[in-house]
Amino acid sequence: MLGLPDPRTTGSGNPGATNVLRIGGKKAAIITLLGDVLKGSLPVMVAESFKVAPWLVALVAFAALLGHVYPVFFRFRGGKGVATAFGALTAISPAAGGGLLGIWLFVAFLFRYSSLAALTATVAAPFLVATTVSTNKLLFFLSTCAMSLLLLWRHRTNIQNLLAGKETKIGAKAGQAR
Numbered sequence: 001m002l003g004l005p006d007p008r009t010t011g012s013g014n015p016g017a018t019n020v021l022r023i024g025g026k027k028a029a030i031i032t033l034l035g036d037v038l039k040g041s042l043p044v045m046v047a048e049s050f051k052v053a054p055w056l057v058a059l060v061a062f063a064a065l066l067g068h069v070y071p072v073f074f075r076f077r078g079g080k081g082v083a084t085a086f087g088a089l090t091a092i093s094p095a096a097g098g099g100l101l102g103i104w105l106f107v108a109f110l111f112r113y114s115s116l117a118a119l120t121a122t123v124a125a126p127f128l129v130a131t132t133v134s135t136n137k138l139l140f141f142l143s144t145c146a147m148s149l150l151l152l153w154r155h156r157t158n159i160q161n162l163l164a165g166k167e168t169k170i171g172a173k174a175g176q177a178r
Contacts, residue, residue: 002028008077012168016079018114022168033083040064040087048091054136058143061088065147069154080154082118085147089125092140095132100125112169115158122151 004024011019017036021029040061047060068084070076086104090097100121108117125148130141152159161167 002031004028007032008074014079015074017083018170022172036068036079036083037087037090039068040084040089041091042087044088044091054139057092058139061085061092062143062147064088065150069150080118081147081151082122085122085125085151089129089144089147093129093132096125096128099128099132108170112171113162113167114170115155115167116162119152119155119159122148122155 002024004020007013007015007019007023011023013019015032017029017033020032043060043064044057047057052060065081065085065088067078069078069081071078086097086100089100103121103124104117106117107120108114111117126141126144129144130137133140158167
């Protein structure tokens with residue numbers, strides 16, 4: 001749409017906003033980020049509008065994340081799912097979404113690693129959701145734990161790179177660590 005190369009074949013190979021920022025700039029990254037957030041929030045909001053059972057809302061949130069991470073149309077090669085999970089969890093609990101955004105921004109600005117910010121928010125997510133939903137706390141805690149485990153799995157290479165000092169900082173071109 002913006003005349004950019006396919007992000008799955010450029011930079012880190014991830015179609016997410018961080019890689020799109022590196023290869024296409026801020027405008028492309030913002031469009032990607034908003035699309036990924038909506039991919040998570042819209043299905044949850046639709047499910048909630050139909051007044052379905054809470055377990056089904058939790059399942060819809062997980063399914064949205066799973067569909068983003070392993071999309072059928074791209075041979076099961078999708079993004080890492082941070083923005084999509086954020087959208088789904090924000091639709092479930094706007095207060096948790098605000099907390100997650102705050103954690104991500106704080107860590108990203110302090111350390112300049114998008115992946116570290118995402119990982120920190122991922123670990124905090126089950127607790128933020130469980131403490132901010134009004135009912136079915138255990139259900140949403142467990143479902144958010146499942147989402148967090150998937151996000152951690154998708155970031156396994158980033159975790160290795162962080163530990164080895166090879167992770168790319170925000171604002172650096174792909175391949176430029178520290």
